Amino acid sequence: MTTGMLFDIRRYAIHDGPGIRTTVFFKGCPLRCAWCHNPESQSPALELMLRPNRCISCGACAQVCPELAVQPVDGRYVTDRAACTVCGVCVEACYADARQIVGREYTVEEVMAVIERDRDFYLHSNGGVTFSGGEPLMQPDFLLGLLRACKTAGLHTALDTCGYAAWETFERALPYTDLLLYDLKLMDQAGHRQITGVPNRRILDNLHRLSALGATIWLRLPLIPGINDDAENLRATAAFVAALPNPAPLYLLPYHNSAEAKYAGLGLPFQLPGIQTPTDAHMHAIAEYFTRAGLNVVLGG
Ligand code: SF4
């Protein structure tokens, strides 16, 4: 039985492709984008998420933890992540819902049972199912099982990808994928490595090959002030997209710094403190620049 690790299944999604959709979030990603708004998607393993603002300092977690990983310190209960085995016992004991295990192993059948609940919405809105993450292509057998099951069920499929995967993995998924939501981030090799942890050569090569094959692609560019909205990156992005074998719309997504609490809850450093959401005027100016460069631009989405 093929299983895979997810961190969420969101019903009634309207920003992950056409129509009303169910978005299935895979856990695990080969990139570590400094601006990632789903840091719980990065590790392929189960994680303990803490919500200190809900904690009522009752100490129940410390009482049940088999590893003695939770200890009282100055009236608060502090978790030693090095000692924590992510067993989940404290989550059950916490009445205040201040602790959560992120991630769950699913079978294809279990996911399809959730997807099937909203079949009527997909059909009436020209929607379907989107596989997102994290990076779905990091769990290729599970992804393929789900894609095949969706196509057998007559459902539209979208794959939201960072593009950093072996070409053979794309080739396996492509026959069952109606739409690719493909992220572009930074065109400069060294800068891309610095801000995401990997170079962009494979991502750009895969995109070019997919476009040459005639795949339906929506490009998505998250705009992060001071990171990728400079004139050189905009120029290089426009040139690359304009030179693709087949045109693809470019969706411009404004950065939001709403994930800071999630980083703290996972014990991860938040790398972009102080960066603000770009203004509407800035987003419109960038959209106008790409439009003048001949691209089909969509703001938001
Ligand atoms: S059980 Fe929950 S509410 Fe009580 S101390 Fe632990 S985290 Fe806080």
Ligand code: SF4
């Ligand atoms: S998840 Fe398990 S090991 Fe980790 S703090 Fe909770 S009870 Fe302790």
